Amino acid sequence: MKSLILSFSNNLVNEDSFIPNKIGLTFSCVDVCEKLLKELDYEVEHICMNKKNIKKCNACGKRGWGICGDEHICVQNDDFNVIYKYMDNFDLYIFITPVYFHEMSESAKTFFDRLKRCDAFNNNSYIKGKNIVCIACAGGSGSGTEETLKSFDTLNYFLKTKMAGRIPMTKFNFEEQKEVIKDCLSKIVN
Numbered sequence: 001m002k003s004l005i006l007s008f009s010n011n012l013v014n015e016d017s018f019i020p021n022k023i024g025l026t027f028s029c030v031d032v033c034e035k036l037l038k039e040l041d042y043e044v045e046h047i048c049m050n051k052k053n054i055k056k057c058n059a060c061g062k063r064g065w066g067i068c069g070d071e072h073i074c075v076q077n078d079d080f081n082v083i084y085k086y087m088d089n090f091d092l093y094i095f096i097t098p099v100y101f102h103e104m105s106e107s108a109k110t111f112f113d114r115l116k117r118c119d120a121f122n123n124n125s126y127i128k129g130k131n132i133v134c135i136a137c138a139g140g141s142g143s144g145t146e147e148t149l150k151s152f153d154t155l156n157y158f159l160k161t162k163m164a165g166r167i168p169m170t171k172f173n174f175e176e177q178k179e180v181i182k183d184c185l186s187k188i189v190n
């Protein structure tokens with residue numbers, strides 16, 4: 001089985017962090033997921049989406065629809081189509097975003113806006129029916145994790161995926177939530 005982790009943070013090093021490995025919370029969650037998935041015999045790939053060139057949806061075309069609605073591809077020539085096509089190869093997707101202003105990060109919103117456009121009405125979608133696990137990484141208060149996870153619920157609805165885990169994460173609950181990730185991934189496998 002193959003899993004794909006898409007992460008949406010730039011913060012590889014966080015000197016203020018008091019979690020043991022001193023890297024950002026999003027990247028810490030990537031590490032945790034990679035390790036657990038490998039233990040469960042998954043092949044794992046991770047794409048740091050902030051390193052990719054993905055522009056905003058331009059809502060091109062008539063009545064707000066471009067060719068994405070019918071052809072399930074975007075007219076823009078950046079990294080989006082490559083990654084969307086590449087998602088064909090996986091059985092499980094893990095989406096990990098920081099929480100900014102009570103929402104998913106800008107890079108996450110930009111990518112998922114375009115994914116919804118191309119995939120929501122795609123009868124031949126290869127994402128449809130597959131498990132997704134969504135992790136919202138917030139600052140200490142955790143404010144905005146629920147709003148972020150609600151946006152993932154909406155994404156799940158339109159992509160017709162299976163929401164296998166919606167996990168709020170902060171620096172303060174990191175250790176406990178690692179166990180929640182572990183339970184969630186184990187249940188998907190069994």
Ligand SMILES: Cc1cc2nc3c(=O)[nH]c(=O)nc-3n(C[C@H](O)[C@H](O)[C@H](O)COP(=O)(O)O)c2cc1C
Pocket residue numbers: 009010011014023024025026027097098099100101102103137138139140141142143144
């Ligand atoms: C622009 C910005 C907005 C933020 N908004 C929130 C917020 O609404 N709620 C919250 O709990 N933390 C917020 N934070 C804190 C981040 O969620 C927190 O630092 C998290 O660890 C970011 O993930 P990272 O460690 O991968 O960078 C914000 C941080 C930034 C930079």
